[in-house]
Each structure stands twice: as structure tokens, then as C-alpha cells.
Amino acid sequence: MRLSYRYSELLPSVDALAGVMGYLPGTAPEPVTDLIAGLSEELMTTGEARAEYTIFDHVKLDPLSKTVEVEGVVFHVKPIVFSQIKNAESVALFICTAGSEVDELSRKSMKEGDLLRGYVYDVIGSEVAEGAADRMQESMKTAVASSGMSITNRFSPGYCGWDVAEQHKLFTFFRENYCGITLTDSALMDPVKSVSGMIGIGSRVKYSPYRCHQCDDKNCIYRGKKNR
Amino acid sequence: MIPEMTEILERISTCVELGKVDIKSPYPPAMKGQEGAFELTRLALDEGVSPGDILEKALIPAMSRVGQKFSRNEIFVPQMLMAAKAMSSSMTHIKPFYLSGETKRRGTFIIGTVKGDLHDIGKNLVSMMIEGSGWEIVDLGVDVSTEKFIEAVEKHPGSVVGLSALLTTTMENMRKSVEVLKNRFPAMKILVGGAPVTEEFCRKIGADFYSPDPQGAVEYLRTLT
Numbered sequence: 301m302r303l304s305y306r307y308s309e310l311l312p313s314v315d316a317l318a319g320v321m322g323y324l325p326g327t328a329p330e331p332v333t334d335l336i337a338g339l340s341e342e343l344m345t346t347g348e349a350r351a352e353y354t355i356f357d358h359v360k361l362d363p364l365s366k367t368v369e370v371e372g373v374v375f376h377v378k379p380i381v382f383s384q385i386k387n388a389e390s391v392a393l394f395i396c397t398a399g400s401e402v403d404e405l406s407r408k409s410m411k412e413g414d415l416l417r418g419y420v421y422d423v424i425g426s427e428v429a430e431g432a433a434d435r436m437q438e439s440m441k442t443a444v445a446s447s448g449m450s451i452t453n454r455f456s457p458g459y460c461g462w463d464v465a466e467q468h469k470l471f472t473f474f475r476e477n478y479c480g481i482t483l484t485d486s487a488l489m490d491p492v493k494s495v496s497g498m499i500g501i502g503s504r505v506k507y508s509p510y511r512c513h514q515c516d517d518k519n520c521i522y523r524g525k526k527n528r
Numbered sequence: 529m530i531p532e533m534t535e536i537l538e539r540i541s542t543c544v545e546l547g548k549v550d551i552k553s554p555y556p557p558a559m560k561g562q563e564g565a566f567e568l569t570r571l572a573l574d575e576g577v578s579p580g581d582i583l584e585k586a587l588i589p590a591m592s593r594v595g596q597k598f599s600r601n602e603i604f605v606p607q608m609l610m611a612a613k614a615m616s617s618s619m620t621h622i623k624p625f626y627l628s629g630e631t632k633r634r635g636t637f638i639i640g641t642v643k644g645d646l647h648d649i650g651k652n653l654v655s656m657m658i659e660g661s662g663w664e665i666v667d668l669g670v671d672v673s674t675e676k677f678i679e680a681v682e683k684h685p686g687s688v689v690g691l692s693a694l695l696t697t698t699m700e701n702m703r704k705s706v707e708v709l710k711n712r713f714p715a716m717k718i719l720v721g722g723a724p725v726t727e728e729f730c731r732k733i734g735a736d737f738y739s740p741d742p743q744g745a746v747e748y749l750r751t752l753t
Contacts, residue, residue, distance in 0.1 A: 322604035331547075331555045332606040407648075413616070415652055416609040422649055464697050486644030486697040 547610030595743030
């Protein structure tokens, strides 16, 4: 399934973006809120985020090795992710991106010495990528609901103990790469503002509000973000 | 120092702390239309204040206060970047004195994001804070190979090196770079940072210092000079 979203559908409010930067509602300095508003406006008309997912019905879940096998490719998802996916009957693999434009604008601003502008583009890119992943997940949830199925949270290599190097395995399923994402040797996605991963599907799986305490990465930059 | 000189240094310091770049800067609103760090630094130099005094008595204390506020979550990244911009505008007048040798830096700090990693915001923040504390910055950018770090250290003997990483995979490249750099330059101090990096990891790979925020790095560097 291939999906695309205009930035105008995904951009959070100025207050919400300021909140991501640490500010409580109404406390961000004016130059910051003005810049967020200006850059959001600029990207709203041109920006496009893309997402793609494929559902695989024949998967093998091994509780001993905590692995998920999809078409012969074995993902070592580790105990935390496995515990959430173990009852799945199918899995969806997905990739999603805020696109290269916001990345390039951020890098260009940084290079020109306008670090604040570069930072604001960067935050917008992160939120749009996550927003696109949320929308894709909603669409998947609706699609499987008609057959009485539910979905789990989305899980990405690099989080909850799942080795980020397994991105390389994941990307073998997206050879045509509608999203235009490439991987570096170190498994970094380019555009950087991209999300990839796995979602469990089944009649006995459930979506839980995100719980950072389930994850063992105490230094994760997103830690606690969804709970704030 | 005569009171007028002290007053102008205090004004420069306030401008940097609050991110008042120049007279055109509308922020903070209470200072709208007033001279900013750029004009006041020029004025101070014209009035005979030494560039060293501007650095030591205005810019460094201002950036130190900014770093402390950030550590205490009283301000966030955008305000830190605004302060850094104000500092940079002041530094445009100070830099020629560094080049002429009239004013000395505290040292040279080489910084880069390790091989395979393209993230640079954290690195840039640390660079600015360290520059604001009187160090010359050699920014090697992102995706920096160990060889590139070595070349920079050979070009700037006696420097301190900072390595940044934002991915668990590139932490491995950080380990390799630190290992090679320490073997080649045993006396050189190496700082590491980035979201997944920890104190424990720093010790394990043989780096000298880890801080979760830029101010920690600034304070550590102060102990070296």
C-alpha cells in the first residue's frame, strides 16, 4: 500500500512544535514562534510525506529466539518487541518519510550559519515523519478492522533493543522504494526524517499507548515524549 | 576599569545572554531599537576596551549563564542558538585580533560527527558553546572518518577532540576512532557526546570525558587550561 500526505495535513500547531522543543504552551519566545509559523507556512504548500507498507500473512514467530521470520528473512527483534508481536498472525513492514526537502533546507540553513532556522526545519521534519507514520498506521488499522483484526504499535530497528543494523534486512522488502529512502552502511536512513519498522496484525494483538518504560534505552532522545 | 567600560561589558553580556544580535533585532521586546551585541562590541573596542576583556568579561560569562540555564531546563535549544548568534555577531569584531595574535584563544577544539552519522545539531550546539568559552573551533562536519580526525590533530598540535554520535551503530565507529586516536596521540584529551552515549560507554572506549549537555563540556575544558 502506497500513501502520500501533504504537509498541510500533518503539520502540528505552532504551540505543539514549540512543545517538542521543550516549551510549555505560550512560553516560547516570539522569534521562535514566528519562525515556526513562517517555516510551517513555507513547507505547507510544497512538502509531501510518503509511506509504504506491505502485509505478510505467512510469518514464523519463534518465542525461543525472539525472532520473526518473513519470507525467509529472520528479524531478531529481541524480547521487548517480540512480547508485543508474539500473538500476531501477520506482520506489516513499513517505511515512511518526510521527504528530502525539509532535510536539505535544514542542512542548508545550518551550513549558512542560521542554526535556529536549521533546527526548526529539523524539528518540523521529525514531527511530519512521525505524523505520516501515525496516519499510515491509522489507515492500516482501518484496512484490517473489516476482517476482525487489530494492529500493534509500530516498532523500529534501533529501539527497544532491536538492532538498528536490521534496517538492511527490512529494506530488502522495499526494492522499488516509493518513499525514495536509501540506507547508509551504518543503517542511517536518507532522508534522515524517515521512519521504518514492523507492525503486528491479528485478532489477539493490541495497540498500547506508548510506554517508554517497556524500552531499555534510557538515553533515547524520544524518551517520554509521547507521554508528555 | 572605568565604570563606563564596565557598563558596556555588562550590556554586551546581557545582549548575548538574551540573544539580542544587533539594533535591528526585535527580540527581546524590552530591548527593541537598542544596540545589540554587534554594535556594542564595536563601540567597546573603539572606546579602548581590549578584545580579551570583551571575551573574558562579557562573552564567556554570558555563554556560561546560557549553558547553566540550559542545563537547568530554564531555556531550550532555540534560545541557546539565539544567544550563540548574538555571540557570533560580537565575535566578528574580535576574530581579527585572534588572527593578529593580539588576543589568545584558550586552545583549539576539533569536533566532528563520527563516520556513518549525518546528525549535526548536537555537534553544532557544543561547538558554539565551546567557541563562546574562548576556544578556536575546527569543525570537521558530519560523517568524519578517523583519518580526517588524525589529519586535523596533526595540523593543530595540542588540540582537544570532540566526537559526536546519534546512532547506536555509529557508536561503534566512535569506539574505533577513539581507539586509533588514543593510540596515536596518547596525551590528547577526547570528549564524546550524543544521545545514545553514556558515561559508562565513554569509560569503556577510553575517552576522557562525557557530558549529557554542552555546559559540561565547557566546564571540563576550563579545567584543562
